[in-house]
Amino acid sequence: xxxxxxxxxxxxxxxxxxxxxxxxxxxxxxxxxxxxxxxxxxxxxxxxxxxxxxxxxxxxxxxxxxxxxxxxxxxxxxxxxxxxxxxxxxxxxxxxxxxxxxxxxxxxxxxxxxxxxxxxxxxxxxxxxxxxxxxxxxxxxxxxxxxxxxxxxxxxxxxxxxxxxxxxxxxxxxxxxxxxxxxxxxxxxxxxxxxxxxxxxxxxxxxxxxxxxxxxxxxxxxxxxxxxxxxxxxxxxxxxxxxxxx
Ligand code: F6R
Numbered sequence: 005x006x007x008x009x010x011x012x013x014x015x016x017x018x019x020x021x022x023x024x025x026x027x028x029x030x031x032x033x034x035x036x037x038x039x040x041x042x043x044x045x046x047x048x049x050x051x052x053x054x055x056x057x058x059x060x061x062x063x064x065x066x067x068x069x070x071x072x073x074x075x076x077x078x079x080x081x082x083x084x085x086x087x088x089x090x091x092x093x094x095x096x097x098x099x100x101x102x103x104x105x106x107x108x109x110x111x112x113x114x115x116x117x118x119x120x121x122x123x124x125x126x127x128x129x130x131x132x133x134x135x136x137x138x139x140x141x142x143x144x145x146x147x148x149x150x151x152x153x154x155x156x157x158x159x160x161x162x163x164x165x166x167x168x169x170x171x172x173x174x175x176x177x178x179x180x181x182x183x184x185x186x187x188x189x190x191x192x193x194x195x196x197x198x199x200x201x202x203x204x205x206x207x208x209x210x211x212x213x214x215x216x217x218x219x220x221x222x223x224x225x226x227x228x229x230x231x232x233x234x235x236x237x238x239x240x241x242x243x244x245x246x247x248x249x250x
Contacts, residue, residue, distance in 0.1 A: 006215055006234045008250040010243045014203050018047025021135070021201050021237045026055050028133045028197075034065040038134030038192070039093075040145075041070065041085045044201045045135060049092040056097040063099035067128050071136070071145040072186040073107040075114070075159060083173055084109060107157065107185040114159035117185050121157040125191055134195035138202055141165050142214050142223035146186035149222045155190035159183055189227055198231055202238040211238060212245040 011017040025048065028035050039045075055061035070089060077084040086106040094104050105124050111117035125131070136144050141163065147154060148163050162170075162182055171177040192198070202211055214225035215236065221227075228234050243250065 005232055006229060006236060009235060009237045011237060011239050013239050014047055017201060017203050017237050017239045018051055021048040021199060022051030022055065024199055024235060025052060025133060025135065026061050029061055029066060032132060033062060035132045036067045036069065036128045036130060038131040038195055039068050039070045039089065040135045040137050041088045042137040044137040044203055046092055048201060052093065053096040063097040066099055067103040068099065068105065069125050069128055069131060070106040072184050073109040074181040075109050075183040075185055076181055077109045109185060118157040118159060121185065125187065131195035132197065134192060134198045136198060136200045138200060138207065138210060138214065138225050139166060140169060140206060140210055142210050142225045144192060144225045146184040147189055147224045149224060151221060153189040153221045153227060156188040157185060157191065158188055159185055189224060193227060193231055196233065198228060198234045200234065200236040202236065202242040205241040205244065207242040208245045211242050216246060216249060
């Protein structure tokens with residue numbers, strides 16, 4: 005089941021998303037959070053940091069598993085997703101870094117890297133709340149449009165549209181890695197609850213396709229229609245094409 009929360013703008017979306025994540029931590033202090041990178045959740049992470057600073061949130065017993073990482077980027081590369089998480093959240097709250105997991109982009113053997121990450125996720129006991137952004141092509145994690153839904157952690161070739169979208173973070177388009185390790189669709193779907201954040205007019209088209217269109221691996225996020233507990237928090241612009249349907 006999917007519930008939609010329409011918010012005024014990016015700040016409003018970030019606050020409401022952070023409230024949902026914060027409520028999860030308060031209700032279950034040893035929650036396993038599935039976390040995402042990208043530009044959309046940055047505001048929510050900032051709100052969570054505020055919640056910690058104000059003494060409302062305690063991350064000391066939280067475990068986190070991130071969705072994905074570029075293949076070939078070490079943790080200290082400022083474009084790696086590990087670096088992103090450390091910068092926006094881990095270094096700013098009292099989470100135990102030993103309980104934070106991001107796929108290891110430096111394991112060259114893709115099978116080994118994927119198997120290892122599946123084990124890690126399994127050993128957490130299961131994700132309580134999975135935060136997701138969504139790509140313009142409907143990707144979740146880095147599960148790109150494809151003929152099948154890939155179940156477990158996998159090594160993906162990023163599509164040109166994803167490389168183009170991510171180029172804004174790199175010195176040049178040539179510097180954007182072409183492969184990534186990503187949690188699979190089944191792993192994402194195994195989360196007890198899923199929170200999707202989307203903002204901006206640019207996402208309006210894919211929001212409609214993903215949540216009201218056919219369920220197809222060509223729009224990976226469309227599988228979320230089959231999950232029992234999904235909340236999509238989006239701003240008015242991202243919801244502009246579904247406002248009469250929600
Ligand atoms: C990031 C991730 C991606 C992003 C998606 C949207 O960990 O898994 O699926 O959520 O590319 O990115 P933004 O938020 O930058 O539009």
